[in-house]
Amino acid sequence: MPNSAVSNSLFSSSTGATLGRRATTQRARFEDFGGTRRAFAAHEVVYYEGDPVKRLFQLSEGSLMLYKLLPDGRRQVVEVLQAGDIFGLAEGSEYDCTAETLTKTSVYEIDLKKVESSVGLQQQLTKCLIGQMNALHEHAMLLGRKSATERVASFFMYLIPNRGGPGCVGPDPEVEGDGCDLELHMTRQEIADYLGLTIETVSRVISDLKKRQVIRLEKSDRIHLRRVCDMCQITGIH
Amino acid sequence: MPNSAVSNSLFSSSTGATLGRRATTQRARFEDFGGTRRAFAAHEVVYYEGDPVKRLFQLSEGSLMLYKLLPDGRRQVVEVLQAGDIFGLAEGSEYDCTAETLTKTSVYEIDLKKVESSVGLQQQLTKCLIGQMNALHEHAMLLGRKSATERVASFFMYLIPNRGGPGCVGPDPEVEGDGCDLELHMTRQEIADYLGLTIETVSRVISDLKKRQVIRLEKSDRIHLRRVCDMCQITGIH
DNA sequence: CGGTCTTTTGACTGCAATCAACCAGTGTGG
DNA sequence: CCACACTGGTTGATTGCAGTCAAAAGACCG
CATH class of the missing domain: 2.60.120.10 (Jelly Rolls)
Structure with a gap:
């Protein structure tokens, strides 16, 4: 555990799965x-x-x-x-x-x-x-600081465990390619209200990502990422 | 205590003074x-x-x-x-x-x-x-949702205890008028980075509020509100 | 007084919002 | 079965707010 001065039960260890974090460990219920x-x-x-x-x-x-x-x-x-x-x-x-x-x-x-x-x-x-x-x-x-495209890309990355965050593991070498399927479980309106955008802007950004072949739409709330790393590049974090 | 089902020591009672809240009660240190x-x-x-x-x-x-x-x-x-x-x-x-x-x-x-x-x-x-x-x-x-003017007005209201929030007491009847002095303790750049704006936009909004006689500048980080209620109207909350 | 830094003001641009149609999928009832 | 309405999503045209770039005006200090 390099660089870490603490490892007690309270404050260390990755826990939970709230959007915006990418941890995996189970916690008590x-x-x-x-x-x-x-x-x-x-x-x-x-x-x-x-x-x-x-x-x-x-x-x-x-x-x-x-x-x-x-x-x-x-x-x-x-x-x-x-x-x-x-x-x-x-x-x-x-x-x-x-x-x-x-x-x-x-x-x-x-x-x-x-x-x-x-x-x-x-x-x-x-x-x-x-x-x-x-x-x-x-x-x-x-x-406060990201463009519409960066917001949508960040949102997609939120939905992928262990990727995009400080503990990003990179592409899984076990798996061929670096693709990924996402279920949004949210309407365009809900996504827009989460990202501080309008429904039209969310739709336009998604269409653009589609045109750029970064994603493919299986259904309107089911999205396939061609390469997770490509999406990550668009978030503004890198 | 109308409408309140709880009043235990942990979760009830107003505490602290973080910007964005307006409570006053002291808490343990x-x-x-x-x-x-x-x-x-x-x-x-x-x-x-x-x-x-x-x-x-x-x-x-x-x-x-x-x-x-x-x-x-x-x-x-x-x-x-x-x-x-x-x-x-x-x-x-x-x-x-x-x-x-x-x-x-x-x-x-x-x-x-x-x-x-x-x-x-x-x-x-x-x-x-x-x-x-x-x-x-x-x-x-x-x-996510407020205009530049609403952001700046909200920011000013954050700085006034017991006003603008759900527990707003309205103008103090003891005091003549409803004026108020604020110390920002932040540069324009810091305010801009807090409100998700640019330094120029913050400056323009403040100039505009000055022109509309809602505020008066004593110094660039010392501001007098003519009437707190007027500022509150601009926050978008009312 | 010049030098530096912060703030303000001005002119212009561009991104996302707005307004308005259009399209696709789904369910309903004649 | 098809006509119809209804909902959610997409696309297009245009506007407007805030960002960008540039310069002036203050503030502060040795």
Whole structure:
């Protein structure tokens, strides 16, 4: 472990799979701590921005987005969550975002009091929060400084485990070529609201990548990358 | 406490003062847990993006920014921190951002092992992280969906405690008028990199607000708001 | 006072937003 | 089975906001 001064259970080790991070290691789930499971269909709202905070959630299966709205209808998707991610935390007594499922999901709910009293849960929570925080930093860079093409390319790279990040392993030498298939599980509108773009711009960028033969569309939300490294070059990170 | 189902020590109560939140209550400091104090001058780097993670920090006095760079030099300031805020957490073994002071600051350092073993510190940490997370959500909305003018206005409102947020108290009836003085403690370049704009655009927006008599410049980083409510109208939140 | 650095202002350009059609897939009912 | 509506996605034409490039105006300092 070169250059690393720490390797304790709390702060080291890659965990979770929030978009914007690319780690793989499993982390503990709320079910281990007595949380109760709840299922949602695709495009269901778990809670609305402004609702009173009652419980804490952990995503167990599927994917889910958190978004905020301005009074005139502008929307910003602030996080796209994957299995293991935490949501439902708030400073005050109201949620600061709306939580809406993207796919069929399974969620663990847990009482706030229970979290407070359990050291194990606390540590779990911290670990998740740090990861999600790093993803938010990365996303701030995307929203503040990247071009439309770079945003879309970065978004695609988010979806590929172990690639594009600081721990990128490069093309797998075991596998012929460096291709990859992606399922977006998001509409163009959701992608646009996540990337701070319009639906038309997202569509145009994707069409352009298609024309440049960087990608191939199997379906509108199923995309094949010819070579992952090519996509990575477009993200602005290299 | 209308509409609030919870009021335990961990997740309720307004805490901290990170930009993007407007709360006031004091929270515990690391000094109480045996952290060591360290002083920095203005524009000093505490650590660089990519440095190995060794310690956790809490800002005690002054203000500090976290930023990320792209290889071509584009910069995004991802957080501007105030007293009480935590920084230096990372998923892996390296910092994901550079931490640089904006003013003379005082920082408490604490060993990661110590945090892991203390329930009190853990709770403290969680509280801070949730607040900073909410600020990042708010900032994602700013970067993804707001106009240049709305960004600058929102930035100014960040700097005013108890105004503009969900718990906005409106103009203080005790005080004649609704004016307010602000110290920015940031150069135009830093503001631009925080708001995802260029230095010229920030300057133009400020000139325009001046022409519209919404603000008056005492110095280039000292600004008087004629009426806070007027500024708030420009943020896009209302 | 000149020299350096930050901020402001001006002229122009370009990227992404807007407005508007069009297209493809899906479901419904006569 | 086809006509129809409806939804989500794509493409085209045009506009406008913020970026870029360039220069002037202040601010600060030895």
